[in-house]
Amino acid sequence: MTEARRRNVHLVVLVASLAAAGLAVVLVRRAASLAAGRSVLETGPPAAEALLLAVVALMLLAVAVFRPERLRMRGLKQTTAAWTLTLVVGILGLWQVVHREFELDALHGTTVTSAAEADAFLAAHPPPNAPGYRIPTGLFLQQFEFLSGDNVLVSGYVWQRYADAIPAEIERAVVFPESIDTEVFEEAYRSDLGDALLIRWYFEVTLRQVFDYTRYPLDRQDVWFRLWSPSADLGAVLVPDFASYEEIDPAALPGIERDIVSGSWTPYLSGFSYNLHSNSTRFGQVDTPFRHQAPELYFNLDIKRDYRGPLLKHLPFTLAIAGLLFGIMLLGTSDPDLRSRFGFQTLAVIATTGALLLTVVVEHNGIRDTVSAGQVSYIEALPFTLYGLILLVTVNAIIRDRPDAPAFFDDRNNIW
Template sequence: MRRKSSRLNARTVALIVTTVGAAALTAYTVHDLREFKESRQARSLEVGQRAGIRVAEALDETLSEVSERATEYSKVVARIDSEPELLESIKKESFRFPLVMGVTVAFEPGAFAGKERYSPFFNKARDEFQFIEQAYDYTSRELETAKWYTAVVESGKARWSEPYFAKAAETMVVDYGVPVVDDEGRTIGIVDYAISLSDFTRIVDALSVGEAGYGFTYDETGAILSHPNPIYLLQNVFQLRDGKNEAIVNSLREDAEGVVAYNSTYTYKHSWFFFRELKSTGWKSVLVFAEDDLLGASDEGRRKIIQIGIGIGLLLIALLALLALVQGVDGFNRKELWRLATLTSLVLLGNIVLIWYLNVTTDFSRFDHDVERIVNDTILDNYVEQSDAELYKLVNARYSKVPTGIFIESYELSSFEASIIGKLWMKYPKDLYETAPPGFYLPDVSALETRGLVQTKLADVEYDDYVLVTWRFRVTLEEDFSYRQYPFEQNDVALRILYPDFSKNVLLVPDLQSYDILNPSVRPGLNPDVSVPSSETIASFFTLSNAEFKTTFGNRRLVKSYPMLTFHMVFKRNYLNPFVANIIPILIVVMMMFVVLYISSRKQDGRAGLTTMNVIQSSAGFLFILILAHVNERARIETPEIAYIELFYFSMYLYITVQTLALAAMFRGVDWKLFEWEDNLILKLSFWPLLLAIWFAFTLARFY
């Protein structure tokens, strides 16, 4: 009796220690995940605030230079009394700042050379003068479009105008006007520096970073002066909601600087909203970033959630075992053991499902740090500059850039091929059109002639500085898909595009301006109604990388690698069909195996007619069913790898074999302690936990 009590005490102590250890592990993993998230959030805020300050200071510096120069130039204009000299001076001044689209000098009636009104504006885009007095009366107090002039003259002070549509420039602009004062202190006119809102947007965008990050500015009234999506220009940020509540709007209106969080309907991501007032203008610059854009995407969060699942599972099992032991009079009773086995099985199954869920809901392409997604002009410019520098070192030349866009109308997938129908366009520079005619080359076209590239030129539309060339194409590409995680795998259709003649140094670059939103999760360049029965497209984006051909193709050019434009479509398999086709039959076989094991007995009269031959025959039937399903699945995916789904088949082959041998040995009267306790209860209790533990082990190994 004392020995039994000693064993019970030892078990109790062991279970208490295990329970405490499991609780400590769970607490640690939960704390670790929380600390990880808080740390990333804190670092995101720090990086974002630094970026916000950097952008605000850069804009302030640029705008301050404009305002300071405008003040100086107003004094220069006051001393000019010759029309040719004035026009020459205005033209020269207009080219001083890249941001300024043109300079206007406007005079009060009769204040210059006796002219009734005189207001020359030099338009840099057209390289010509436009005379505003010929378009409308800029001195009229009743015209909204004349406030750029009248507000400065009336106040006698330099000021930034509210945004308006400039008739002469035919675009939305914001102006900085400074009074021109003569020697007697009278205001005789103004000098005005016009900034196009579209040009201002490009400046802000160049300072912004990140895949889903973007920048915009707004003035004191809330009017948006710059935004990557033109439809937002001149809308009032204080009236827009787009995921922002009233507290956020009040902060944007009242605070000089700050940060708020909201779900952006522009990027479709939870984002940080960093804003800061510009000292030079009173406007506010805003940077919007998702957390991953500031620190880079990380898979650590998913792994830590898996760790928490394991910790919670161990804690639940340990608690139930301890409770069962405490309630039992003489150790564990049969009922409590079945409860413990059931809970253990459910915990293992729950962890398997958790890993599946995390894998299905995670875009793993974000963690590929070897490939940089081109989602803004800054990333593109950096890559182009690097490519130009490398080419210049080799052949003393630079690339001719051709903006190229893709729109995928539909596509279908097979084991290692992707069939695509879509449109491709190029904004082809006119100076290249004759010496290097437009065209494209797809290096991954299928070797089967019937599945090759079919292209049809749809249009050549001529613009001022380029020709828009559009093709429609149909192609089947060979792709290097991986099936290691099938049916929960993620793959990438890569449409690689090159200019055919490498000796011409033509570099195809993504035409970013032709896409409203470049956030990969919004799937730019992809037909929103595209439907692929076997898969779901979760992202699309452009990249630029070097193609290593290891040959010059007979050209004199020494470079054996070439910058290559690639359009990616990331997809995940719709797992329901392969899941039903494979897992359901496996589960049915497992249940039948458990029934055979459950009715087995060491006693002849307790076997319900079950014999050794019956066990062997049923096992052979189970093996035949599974092998047939396995072979069919293997033929369907045609992969040289061992797919994840196949591990279930291999585990079942092993399990069926071991169970058959064990039952045959028991029926033959082999005297193993494994069979003796409670009439083979150990095998029956361990059937589900052991099988699910095997499944959990290889699931963790494949997906962690």
């Protein structure tokens, strides 16, 4: 490349870096103005776009300053270091933006926040045996814990109010159909309110649900309670007990203990919703019609994970393995004197990388224990990258030891 052409390339790169920086500033100001309304769906994308443009601007600026196109070792090293630092800071910043701004914007099914909305939904999707007997139902959650990728243990209270007009054949009970283990479900309180009977139960149940871990550890989850009445075929219809909550706005976390024990999770939405379900069986009641698009009541808890815990667990391990691999690469040489001084042997390299591979596999299995089967999570990019690096270091050591190795592998003793 001629010197004139290099100057032209340098000028283009400099102009592009300034343009990217300018766009980044515009998007930052837009994100700041939108933040006044605190709309996660509007604020998040501009902030992320601004961060990405800032990263591009800094990378282009590094090219303009250090001039790697001259192919001088110092310029190449400085550009590589600047790019590495910029990308690391950019990734950390993007994680923070995603953690703060991007959230699930809806509960499971159709959210209802008032008696009027619940009545409108049930009018549009009438349950079997409508109008039936409406039973106000409420929940109060005190703690939850993920036992595995699909199972979550939840404890709290559920209550129902039965008007005196509800006949005795309507069973006074509530069912969690998606629970796989009920450790405790006992009546804690019963009171005659004059015109209704109030019953409150304490429960500790394990729910089994399908969660999305593709963005782990930046994931959001919706833990829901699907609520049934054992007397639904007799006309029992569950409705939210809005009157029992001081605030029903999902962002105010109705039905959630203020000091809920949630581990590494942070609740940010809760509330009631309805979802439609169809059953392909009559459950033995052959004289009744099939249930198609029947409304069912849900109570939801939307949570987001504190990503710092998983990253502090897995990122230092990844950096340590990558550092060891880099050290092995630096020791690689075809110079007999240097090989003797370093004790470099191809078989020793293979044995070392094999041991590192086993360690990475064990660490990867620990990640797989957290996520659901059949899903690949975002954080698994770390072990997959290490697999590739281990393979490349091993192949490099084998090829370098061959008598017909390309001259490329002898150039600067792996310091390319």
